[in-house]
Amino acid sequence: MNRKALVAVSAFVPALLMWAQAPKPAATKAAPKAAADEISGKVIFSGTPPKMKTLKMDADPYCAAAHPQPVLSDDALVGADGAVQNALVYIKAGVPAASIPPAPKAPVKIDQKGCIYTPRIVVAMVGQPVEFTNSDDTNHHIQAMAEVNKEWTVSQNKGMGPQTTSFDQPELGILTICHLHPWMRMFVSVLSNPYYAITGADGTFRIKGLPSGYYTIEVWHEKFGTESMKVQAGGKADFTFKAD
Numbered sequence: 057m058n059r060k061a062l063v064a065v066s067a068f069v070p071a072l073l074m075w076a077q078a079p080k081p082a083a084t085k086a087a088p089k090a091a092a093d094e095i096s097g098k099v100i101f102s103g104t105p106p107k108m109k110t111l112k113m114d115a116d117p118y119c120a121a122a123h124p125q126p127v128l129s130d131d132a133l134v135g136a137d138g139a140v141q142n143a144l145v146y147i148k149a150g151v152p153a154a155s156i157p158p159a160p161k162a163p164v165k166i167d168q169k170g171c172i173y174t175p176r177i178v179v180a181m182v183g184q185p186v187e188f189t190n191s192d193d194t195n196h197h198i199q200a201m202a203e204v205n206k207e208w209t210v211s212q213n214k215g216m217g218p219q220t221t222s223f224d225q226p227e228l229g230i231l232t233i234c235h236l237h238p239w240m241r242m243f244v245s246v247l248s249n250p251y252y253a254i255t256g257a258d259g260t261f262r263i264k265g266l267p268s269g270y271y272t273i274e275v276w277h278e279k280f281g282t283e284s285m286k287v288q289a290g291g292k293a294d295f296t297f298k299a300d
Contacts, residue, residue: 269288
């Protein structure tokens with residue numbers, strides 16, 4: 057090898073070593089596929105969401121004292137990115153009868169604490185107990201204003217034990233109020249199958265354990281109404297509520 061070639065190789069080798077030792081960009085991973093037995097998605101609101109109102113609790117000194125800071129109504133919780141919280145997403149049709157288990161014996165639990173129903177949205181299967189607890193040092197009077205099912209009303213004074221009911225037919229969004237505290241509102245939905253989810257603050261949901269097949273999936277929200285679509289198990293279902 058002549059002197060010029062040797063010089064060229066000597067200059068090239070360090071650069072080659074530096075390239076070989078440099079960290080390589082991480083390989084891009086494909087997004088994980090949805091499991092074959094689930095349907096997932098997101099519920100969003102497009103447009104300017106309704107303004108939340110301040111709850112007026114001064115009719116009961118106990119309730120007012122329980123909240124030193126103003127409490128806003130949670131009937132339309134919409135995040136900065138449009139994510140809708142407290143939307144019920146459920147399988148409306150297509151579930152094989154053989155895949156529907158008996159209603160759970162354990163009750164769906166609702167508490168009255170700080171003169172607010174917690175949680176705001178619950179789901180029970182047909183025939184499943186729905187249990188109300190009073191954690192307040194004041195009286196409440198519950199009324200489940202069912203339309204398909206029989207209405208249910210009961211007084212629950214402070215110190216009383218849980219009060220329990222159940223519903224015999226499917227029904228969405230049974231408005232439940234307190235006659236003594238008009239700002240207290242929540243909703244009980246009664247389903248014929250256990251395939252549902254309630255969206256959290258990020259608006260997402262995931263319904264698991266579905267047999268293979270196509271389903272009619274519906275979203276219900278107390279203020280925004282309902283939307284539905286047909287989707288196959290293993291697929292995605294994104295819903296958008298729009299401002300009027």
